[in-house]
Amino acid sequence: MAATSFFKYLARPQLYICKRCIRNRNIARESRRAITQNFLRKTYEAELEWKAQAVKIKAGEKQNMMSILEERGFVKDIAGYVSLSLNSDNAEKC
Numbered sequence: 001m002a003a004t005s006f007f008k009y010l011a012r013p014q015l016y017i018c019k020r021c022i023r024n025r026n027i028a029r030e031s032r033r034a035i036t037q038n039f040l041r042k043t044y045e046a047e048l049e050w051k052a053q054a055v056k057i058k059a060g061e062k063q064n065m066m067s068i069l070e071e072r073g074f075v076k077d078i079a080g081y082v083s084l085s086l087n088s089d090n091a092e093k094c
Helices: 002-010 019-030 037-059 065-072 088-093
Strands: none
Touching: none
16 A cells, blocks of 8 residues: 555646636637738738839939938938938038
8 A cells, every 4th residue: 555655646746727828828829820922922012112212212213211301300410421422402411
């Protein structure tokens, strides 16, 4: 009898996990989503649009965001290196 009671205490007890932890673990598993082809297509289209805007800004067809904000008075000071070749109006201010 003594031998069976000794081995009874050596066996691992059943681990207790509360309901909230089980629920959180299941939610974490379910929240993973696959990347769809629609998302990849939209990302590719957005990248092409940004590149087209960059070409227009470099060609001078469209103003860059910094010069628009400067015109409207939202930019007071600029820290760091500033390229003055973007706009002739900027060169007069500096």
